Amino acid sequence: MHLFLLGVSHRTAPVNVREQLDFSSRDLGSAVEALAARTSTAESVVLSTCNRSEIYVASSNPEQARGELVDFLSDYHHLPREAFLPHMFVYDDAEAARHLFRVSAGLDSLVVGEPQILGQVKDAFQVAAQRHCTGPLLGKVFDWAFGVGKRVRAETGLGEGAVSVSYAAVALARKIFGRLDGRRVLVIGAGETSTLTAQHLRSQGVAEIAITSRTMAHAETLAQAVQGHAVPWEDMMPALARADIVVTATGAPRPILTRAQIESVTGRRRQDPLFIIDIAVPRDVESAVGDIEQVFLYNVDDLQSIVAENLSRRGAEIAHAEAIVSEELARFTTWQRSRASIPTVVALRQRFEAIRRSELQRLDSKLAGLPPEARARVDEVTRLIVEKLLLEPTEQLKALPDEETQVAYTEAVNRIFRLRDDDAPDAGREKAPTNRTQRRHT
């Protein structure tokens, strides 16, 4: 059984191709079921996010699987093959496993180390498992991939540090205030980044989000989106006095918050910190405001340089994460190879067991006079002898270091013990000479 993978990702396909091959907007479960029904693959999982559409299958014939999967994609999405074939990548066995491990670790993501992908891989597997489309091979390789994702996150800094301006602002707020529940936020001016920042702050459980804008309607729209409340522009100062975190994003040509204004409210706040995030260009807050003892003032450039630094720090962790992937892949392929020896091991055991039984059967008449306990003992002893004879060969076969040796060894075992159907002697032929000897003796 081979692991086989086919798909497109942000690395190989432009967004318009990815969109057309997207499964996530439709019902992923029915897609997996359709795939299992229309192809000869034994196991299948479909992973579909906005950056990738990938199909993982277990198949005894990867070449055939490839053709079937291309047909399936073309039929399911009503697309001509030419539309996606040039953008498609195909991996099998170890390379397919490596790809899945890298994806789970966040190494293949658009933003390296982003944390959502591991959950998406888990969901994809879950959906397929619920529809009984998974089996021993995909079960094992996905389980392994979850482990790789966890390890990379625990042992490297790949997922550390915010990599967007809005997340960087929230991370800073957490570093200043600790938990954010109970904190009050004031948003001045409703723009895209201020909306995102307000949403992240809301998800951190802040107590209150007040929004003010020169156009009250804008404030009200944003207030609805983040479960906050709109404040008229004239009432900005009282709201400022209550706030712990201020996000400013107006289109004003000159600063709207001066040092004197902030000092008029910080006097009342004593030493409680005030975190001001100024994401407006041109800036909304006078830079002298940052000189006030308890005020932490960050503008959009400050936040962007944090993001750039975090990204470069993540970059430095990539090698470490790749090393973990390679290490796990080596362990996985060893496991897979041990699985490839299983048919030989099973055949070998069956052969020995058959010989044991036939010999016991032959001796049946001689053993008939023995009491039942003694007969049971004979059965047990012969069984133990067979077990012990097979113990070492079994372990050796399962622990072969590479594929070449494995092929050579299993072939040798197959020949020496004549394990294949075509060259295995049937029970009658084996018995015949012994029967003859027996007859000669009697």
Added chain:
Amino acid sequence: MNILPFLLYAAAAIAYALHFGRREPAMGRAATSLLLFAALTHTFVIGMQTMEVRSVPFANPSRAISTFVWLLTLSYLYLELTTDERAMGVFILPIVVVLQLIPVLYPGVEREDPVLNSPWFWVHVASLLFAYASFALAGVLGLTYVLQFKEIKKKHLGYFYTRLPSLQTLDVMNARAVTVGWIFLTVGVVVGAFWTGQAREMAPQNPNLQAMVLVDPKILIALLTWVVYSFAVLSRRTMGWTGRKAAWLSALGFAMVLLNFVPISYFVSTSHTFN
């Protein structure tokens, strides 16, 4: 006997430093386990010595330092285990190791002075040692607050930013440590004064008791320390001196405590060396 806990503390200090530098969770767990084991061993050593000489485990400065180290370790472990925050260990452990070196090098002479056989003396020293342990924690928390504050304020988010807890957490822990320390310091000083009066009646000729006057360096600095911490507690509540100001105050206070505890006890003051 003090060498065994010393070696274990040193090993724990290395583990905490490695954990701080590399941020490996396994190393952090190893550091905590080592420190727990060191504290346990130290408990045993202090218990044995106390039973051996049948006196309180702080009858001379070296043993007082050893007991202080032990209390500081226990207080730190309490802080770490309740907050699940290991970053402070790398700052506390050097203090622990350096101070524990003193009883290892100068075990001190055991001579039992009968005036020390008073429950008041016991309360006096135990309170002060516990107060000093709290102040040590507060001092370290203050120092880390300042380091982190600087990085955030100057927008150079670097080494400490990724390793230390939030400013708010550091400030709250600092306030708690200062308050607890101040309460024990007050109790220790008041009981000390009370006990001196009692002991003077018992042994009017004792030179130590004669030396216990306000201008004795050890007593004077202890009172100044009390003034500093009283101001820290009061200013936080009434003047809003939190954050960086409170952090500097607790660092200043702890510097005074250390000064009083080691050089003055050994070289300057005559009032508190009963041997």
